[in-house]
Amino acid sequence: MKPLAVTARLLEGFATRGPIHLDALLSAAYAMREGMLLPPASEAECRAIPLPLERSACGRFWLASVGEFVSQDSELRHKNRRAPWVEYARLGEAKIRRVQIATGENKSYRVPYEFTIPANGEIRWWCIGDQEQVRGLLHLIHYLGKFRGCGNGRIAQWSVDECEPWGEGFPVMRDGTPVRNLPVQQGAVGALLRCDPPYWLKEGRVPCLAP
Numbered sequence: 001m002k003p004l005a006v007t008a009r010l011l012e013g014f015a016t017r018g019p020i021h022l023d024a025l026l027s028a029a030y031a032m033r034e035g036m037l038l039p040p041a042s043e044a045e046c047r048a049i050p051l052p053l054e055r056s057a058c059g060r061f062w063l064a065s066v067g068e069f070v071s072q073d074s075e076l077r078h079k080n081r082r083a084p085w086v087e088y089a090r091l092g093e094a095k096i097r098r099v100q101i102a103t104g105e106n107k108s109y110r111v112p113y114e115f116t117i118p119a120n121g122e123i124r125w126w127c128i129g130d131q132e133q134v135r136g137l138l139h140l141i142h143y144l145g146k147f148r149g150c151g152n153g154r155i156a157q158w159s160v161d162e163c164e165p166w167g168e169g170f171p172v173m174r175d176g177t178p179v180r181n182l183p184v185q186q187g188a189v190g191a192l193l194r195c196d197p198p199y200w201l202k203e204g205r206v207p208c209l210a211p
Contacts, residue, residue, distance in 0.1 A: 001054045003170060004134060005163035006125040008067070013117035014145035014153030015077070019066035019211055021180060022125040025144075026051050026064075027197040029137035043203035052133030056172070058183075061195040064127035065171050065179040066211045067144075069118035079111045079147055113147065121156070126163065126171035126179070135160040178209040 006022060027049050030036075040046045053062040083101040101108050123144070127134070135158065144153035165171070172180050181199070183206050184190040190207030193199070 001128050002131060003163050003165045004127050004129055004131055005159075005161050006127065006134065006138065007159040007161075008123045008138075008144060008155050009157045009159070010118065010121045010123070010144070011154045011156045012121075012152075013074075013115050014123075015113045015115050015147050016145040016153075019180075020123070020144060021066050021197065021199060022064040022127055023051060023053060023062040024197040024199055025141055026053065026134065026137050029140040032140055033137070039198060040201065043201065046198070046201070046204075049197075052130035052137070054128040060183055061172075061180070062127070063171055064129070065125050067123040067125050068179070069116075069123045071116050072119040073117045075115050076112055077115045079109075079113060079150065081107075081109050083108045115152065128171060131160055131162065177211070179211050181208045181210060183208050 030049050030051065031039075036047070051062060053064050055061075056063055083099065083106045088096065088099050099106055138158045138160065141158075142155055144155060146152065166174055172178065172182060181193045181195045183195045188207060191210050192205040193208040193210060194201060194205050195208055196204075
């Protein structure tokens with residue numbers, strides 16, 4: 001296992017509400033490669049995934065950071081979904097007099113989101129892991145962030161290079177600041193977060209220091 005710097009170069013920009021964890025990306029790539037198509041619905045369904053990363057001394061998290069970048073520009077965009085009521089009228093039966101487009105499966109919406117363009121188009125992570133295996137898994141990831149189906153977050157290139165550690169705490173703590181979710185000691189105050197993928201799951205959340 002070696003200290004590594006992982007860089008994603010984007011074609012344009014991406015949309016996200018929170019940090020992107022490197023171990024989460026690698027877990028998703030592993031699941032795709034092994035045909036694990038359905039995400040776990042609960043903590044009980046979570047399977048241990050053997051990532052090519054080093055584990056922390058306490059065994060509670062992977063030694064990998066969240067993605068860091070400098071925002072060059074951002075803009076407000078919208079994700080739209082219009083109920084095809086004209087097509088309903090043309091193709092539906094004559095007895096269909098009304099279609100509810102305010103609720104249910106035919107609901108129309110216009111959701112705002114922030115689209116961010118990182119400086120030089122780069123997002124960077126740090127980790128301790130196996131260089132070739134990390135590179136092999138990341139090449140299965142072609143988009144980052146939210147609304148990827150709209151083309152957001154398309155990746156032009158992945159780079160996985162050996163790097164010089166910044167010192168004590170690499171790659172999870174820098175200058176006294178966490179660069180990933182870190183569990184705190186029992187009784188200490190912290191945000192309720194997961195310290196292992198999948199980070200969106202509500203079960204298994206513990207007090208953590210957040211990046």
